[in-house]
Amino acid sequence: MKSVFASWIAACSLCVACGGSVSNASSEAEKFDYNVEQFADLQILRYRVPGFESLSLQQKELVYYLTEAALQGRDILFDQNGKYNLRIRKMLEAVYTGYQGDRASAQFKALEVYLKRVWFSNGIYHHYGCEKFVPGFTPEYLREVLSGIDPAALPLAAGQQVEQLCEELFPVLFDPTVMPKRVNQADGDDLVLTSACNYYEGVTQAEAEAYYNALKDPNDPTPISYGLNSRLVKENGQVKEKVWKVGGLYGEALSKIVFWLQKAESVAETSEQKAVIEKLISFYQTGDLKAFDEYAILWVKDLNSRIDFVNGFTESYGDPLGMKASWESLVNFKDLDATHRTELISANAQWFEDHSPVDKQFKKAEVKGVTAKVITAAILAGDLYPATAIGINLPNSNWIRSAHGSKSVTIGNITDAYNKAAHGNGFSEEFVAGPEELRLIDTYGDLTGNLHTDLHECLGHGSGQLLPGVDPDALKAYGSTIEEARADLFGLYYVADPKLVELGLTPNDEAYKAEYYTYLMNGLMTQLVRIEPGNQVEEAHMRNRQLIARWVYEHGAADKVVEMVQRDGKSYVVVNDYARLRTLFGQLLAEVQRIKSTGDLAAARDLVETYAVKVDPTLHAEVLARYKKLNLAPYKGFVNPRYEAVTDAQGKITDVKVSYDEGYAEQMLRYSRDYGTLPYVNE
Ligand code: ZN
DSSP states (O other): OEEOGGGTTTTTOOOTTSSOOOOOOOGGGTTOOOEEEEETTEEEEEOOOTTSTTSOHHHHHHHHHHHHHHHTTHHHHHHHTOTTHHHHHHHHHHHHHHOOSOTTSHHHHHHHHHHHHHHHHTSSBOTTTOBBOOOSSOHHHHHHHHHTSOGGGSOOOTTOOHHHHHHHHHHHHHOTTSSOBSSOOOTTSOTTTTOOSTTEESOOHHHHHHHHHHHOOTTOSSOOOTTTTEEEEEETTEEEEEEBSTTSBTHHHHHHHHHHHHHHHHTOSSHHHHHHHHHHHHHHHHOOHHHHHHHHHHHHHOOSOSEEEEEEEEEOTTSTTSOSOEEEEEEEEEOHHHHHHHHHHHHTHHHHHHHSSSOGGGSOSSOOOOOOOEEEEEEEEETTSSSOOSEEEEOOOHHHHHHHOOEEEEEHHHHHHHHHHHTTSSHHHHHSOOHHHHHHHHHHHHHHHHHHHHHIIIIITTOOOOOTTOOTTTTGGGHHHHHHHHHHHHHHHHHTOHHHHHTTSSSSTTTHHHHHHHHHHHHHTGGGGGSOTTOOOOSHHHHHHHHHHHHHHHHTGGGTSEEEEEETTEEEEEESOHHHHHHHHHHHHHHHHHHHHHTOHHHHHHHIIIIISOOOHHHHHHHHHHHHHTOOOSEEEEEOOEEEEEEOTTSOEEEEEEEOOOOHHHHHHHHHHHSOOSOSSOO
């Protein structure tokens, strides 16, 4: 499972990237340009890999081999996402690199945007909505342009002429009724026949379901993930699986992945990690799903390696029946600084519990903090590239999760890149009240935002206790909003505590103001950009933020602790008294903990319905209009850093260099050239 911005509920964190994040550009990273380019509904960013240089040579070598293994799988995903994707990509790349005519014409520009979208989505369907792209250029134009391209550069089948290629591919490209959706979930349709993804060929949904139902034993306590690594086809009237393995379907790509995994195995950090890689290789070689489960168990137990990776058929969102997994890879290493931060917080968990403003009877006598694992991504590939998750929780097999646990991580440098890229996108300048607030946010915003998340995750949810006999579900539908409010308030109360300065987690006694300001601006105003006109606040995290912000706003109104001011017809949040604001957060924390500890449903309902749900339509319309003018792209993705192995005369690796200067099209064309592992004309 992965958590992305649109549904970052599973990760249960403060959503920093609702398009409304505000953050700083710290000096060491100031020169780094996080923004690459923007087109269609997409923004392309780049991310840094801090800490890579300080890895040992062996670790760098391991990362290098694993990144090569990651990139070799790119074509698999293109083919999984639609049977014509690789040929269409190849054809358009030939035009993009070979066309000698007017490259400034509207038609060529439209073709360029289309190709960039194909690269982004690993195919001709929107990566999020799954609908087929509508080209902004005409079939006549493409036909004419293709006639001037060297046929050797085109994905022609044996004996095929360019004209025949057009006949074959143009309906797929231009006819909106041909294979219109990658994954169709419409109830009542034959989901297999009406989905364009390339997981089934010539079989109906009923045939596919019957095939797998016959294989499954409902009494098997350790079932394999049926259908995970194959295409289901009908040949000569027989339904059968074509397995993705070395020597099978996608064999060309998988042998290259195996080649690099074998190199990785030779420099593994520990015997546990070596066993993980060995088992994965054996899975790719045999296609045996029992071997895959054995691999997953070894992987989940390997907790001591600094370097870690995902490489394989992992998530099944792209299959309408939810069985077949798209290929993806992520190579990463543990972020020691961030992990140190969460360890320090956890080590002081009892102090925080003892000093909270909550009534003593609702406190835990003995509290244990949680250490959140933060990782640094070194490469994103397959279904995690260019659009990526920010949190990952694997493996997906239910019985393995119950029997052996799972690994849950957040990707720190990706979150950081989203934050940094948001700096200067005009959002803060539009919504933040003035230069002093902007200065606080620029200087401390990232730091205190991360700290608030850590406090929420490591301490907030684990703090407090229910009185004896109180049903944990007593708050019913209001339970999750109240629970998130409790964790957020615990974090808000303590992010301003001198204890954090003492622990070295914040630099001084003004840093917390950045978090207080952005929290209130978001809760009172800017999170409304994610709500359609006329709707109320529904999602638990959003309700929690509005609850807290509106409650402190109203309870401090008599003394103008927080104000909404109007300037030139625009609304702004102003915090007049940060110290009083902290006291209000403490009061609300005490009340919310009382509600939780005693199971006071009436009070929970009253709080949520009064403060968390309703939207002021006038303010909402204003915020939406101001946001629209900023022209921010709703979807984001990344180019990868580039790794180069430095070798001595004997070919032995002596160092691995990382660089960040590659452009988007440049990277995509390089990947197509160097990692084009699959034939363009499949059977
Ligand atoms: Zn939470």
